[in-house]
Amino acid sequence: MARPHWTLNRALAAVAMLLGVVAIAGNPHRGSTVRLDTQELATIVSSEVDHVTVQELADWIIQGRTEYRLIDLRSEDEYAAYHIPFAENVPVARLPGYGLGRNEKIVLYSEGGIHSAQAWLLLRAQRYPGAYILFGGLEAWRDEVLYPVVPAAATPQETAAFERAAQVARFFGGGPRVAAGADSGARISLPVMPAAPGAGIAPPRAPAAGGPARPGAKQRRKEGC
């Protein structure tokens, strides 16, 4: 019987087989041990690329963008009482085991900013590079998106700029306030859930800087030969 002739194809197939056999012993996923690069984290924090503002988030919701996940870190009761549209309720204790993809953009919010900052560090430590904090949390959402304040003696320019904020506020079930009311110290209650955003109200025009609008589009990639 003739010896097998070693063509390039056969050599490559043999290499593939060898790599396949060795692969049985391997694991491509890294273990649960965590190594934090504190300098990298400090740089991220100081360059302020670790958060999104409430206005940005409002624009994303209005544009129907779906490439991010919004996580409400508060308790179930607080979530049931009010939450930002499309938020998922994941109290901090449940966050490590929750099914978040490490390739996803994740926006975290809590009442203020402490829990979301802690959760952000938790996720960054587990190498979630796409974790972001909603700057100012639900308080900022309430004060700046739901109930923005128009100065009592507003200039025409201020009034014009405020008009869009007022539209956004109505879209999310809130409404503008005048400065006097805001200074009175009275606590503003949140809209009643379920408040479907934009019910009966035309969506405000999205700013050009916010990226292209993709209303209702489910993000998918096309692949093929």
Next chain:
Amino acid sequence: MSAPFYKFAAFGDEASLVIAFVIGIGFGFFLERSGFGSARKLTSQFYLDDLAVFKVMFTAIVTAMLGVFYLSWLGIMDLALVDLVTTNLWPQIVGGLVLGFGFVIGGYCPGTSLVAAVTGRIDGMVFVLGVLAGIFAFGEAFPLLKGFYESGDFGRLTLPQAFHLPYGLVVFLVVVMAVGGFMGAEWVERRFAPRAEGR
């Protein structure tokens, strides 16, 4: 910094388009050099006398799989950051059948039709027009098809998860399948090639 470099590391959306363009040119070049700009070559695999398409595509799959596996194992790449499309079983079966029928009838798949078109083949250009018309029709009909399009959703499912097997074992089995497939393909070609002489 570890791979993948897109999205959260070295470059963002704009740079990724430039890199995708360069990779796309390379992909098209190698498709053309493999002879895949010709509908005769491509449809030969359905007559079983030339299984180059099967061999080239399976080689690409095995090369990419081994590369991703070993780069991740060595810590050069973070596999969990690689984006996966969701498995939507029923629409993907139907989509595969539509693509397969189109392949047999038209002689091209989308990528190879572009290669054929840019090398000046008229059938390739007509095929590309058909692809664009199909994309347009699908887009216009999408509200009607949306329910089916999103049905059978298994999420981001991988073979190790689906079969509850260790990752490395799946890699080994796919390599065995590929090498076995290549050997089988060569045998089939020898068996059917004489028939092609008369065609």
